[in-house]
Amino acid sequence: MISDISTYIGTHKQDLYTLMETLVLIQSYSRNKAGVDRVGQYIAGIMERIGFSCEIVPQQDLGNHVIARSPAAAKDPKGQTLITGHMDTVFPEDSTFNWYKADDTKCYGPGVADMKGGLVVGIYALQALVDTGHLKDLPITFVFNSDEEIGSLSSRELIAKEAKHARLAYVLEAGGMRNDIVTGRKGNLSISLEITGKAGHAAFAGKDKASAILELAHKTLALEALNQPEKGISANVGTITGGIGPNTVPDRAEASVDFRFLSFEDAEGVQQRLDEIINTPTVPGTSTRVQPVSGRPPMPQTAGNMAVYSKIETLAHKLGTPVLSELRQGVSDANIIAKQGIPVIDGLGPVGAKDHSEDEFILKDSLWERTILFANILTEI
Template identity: 35%
Template structure:
């Protein structure tokens, strides 16, 4: 498998370039669907069935498995969308500098899409059978919380034994075995407008009330417990000489353990139920989009299998926890052993300096193929006498 992938190194990088040079931000449906059609044709060329789950607002989702697959027990998840708006590719298309490739979404996660295809191709062309035990979901809206694909992932994951998620590996090559849960909320405050010079006593400042709420929300932060609450954006008021009749704050919440969700929601509701400025009214909306991905005993066992695969091909596998969210949270929440960060190594995701470590493209493809083959053998029943 190593020889085959090394022979296809240039071809793989050219495929990354092709995908990177298509704008596919979460709201750029045309670009995502174009990428989906390219991947659909590629997998169909390997005798895979590609089910296109059409979407009106977001890009279409793809569900992929081999024609001979019967109840595949390995789920592989990756996303086709990026965080970059339409037109980004024209400003900074794919480029190579030394051992690194640059471009919008090059690591998060255009390279991972290439990795999945070539891992399957590698298994098939070397006479392995692991590809028959895999179902692949390529979704289109991960970067905005997977609003249209989370239910699809949960549905397909329900009967799986393992979930492999292809977010990029950390900069040091580590895989991800724990992620914090995340949610987005909005604080809406209604006050009473009044001229701030002529009759300020008649006003009830929504901005002043929001200031109290922001301080109270930030006091919920607890680094030791892994709870983060951040009011990252605010808006309000209509004129500098008018007491604000409306204000709003936008809140990002991160938790480390699932049991923390009820606690943090109760505390936020309690804060919003009380008015520090009489005559103002506060409404809290939003939800936790993803539960935490906690490192369980089953996850540790899956990680050990991946470590064994890494050892076989000369890669030392390490793991870590991260504060960012991903689709791994959906599979982990169902109790399915899940390991994330199985994509190629990259860094500076979501920025103009995002990069891919080119040598890791073939290396991590070989790792994925080896892991799939090992997990497929673990599911085979021994022959009875």
């Protein structure tokens, strides 16, 4: 634990809140390329001023990604520490949730928790290391991506590539309300199903009618039977549409389905059963087409993750901000990193909750507390 880091951050608390307010007030909905690019340009300017080299990875329709490298990482990324954080939020450009405010205990605004507060933690932890002389020869690469909230489809390959050079990684999503940090996450797969049958008048339909809705009903029961909560496996048929009226045999039906799983083995098992269900019609004359919508691999609580967590737990205890390990149900870019087989810890951003809603907040003091913790993590682990 390095005392001058705590002193430095303690004297720059207001700067952290100022930066967070600035970032929060830049509208950066995932589909708002201009807004996300403004966030990226602002961040790149800061990172360059503290001695990092920045690469802008241009995107045509979405915001550009920014890769910031310390001098040591720019020279040789092998064995680097990888940090990731996303610049986009879920709130559309016309959202009325376009303000920032703070009181004595909390800060509120779009992205304070998910995850502009986390970006501030990472940026100021690195600035503290630079200004106190502790960055030295640490090879650190910070990926600021633009599309996490819509599946990281344009950045996942970039993140995976950087992870292949890394010895370990940190993701700065918000910490849990018990001061949790994330040591594991479920993976997910979201799909859409389209059932095709044969239309006809209901008055003349026999037992052999090729009803798309009837086939979808059978498939819904089969998919829901995949739920195994004791193993952390969930399957949910979330929406269903089909048919044009009660007097017509429906020739089309559609459904959206979400799966969650804890391990790579369970992910493979879910995929195998899904293939069997899709390729086995119950109603003659019907067929099924499946379209993947999004997905991320699981982030298991590996021995490597838990070994890094143990070291963080010790540091946090010494700093007077003890942490807890969390297995989080949702997904993040940590899932993408986990697939590369390196230790990854998530939830290192400020403590917050109610993200993706207009009640989103962080605990005010956790912004600088987590910045101190993260700076020490980077130097000590």
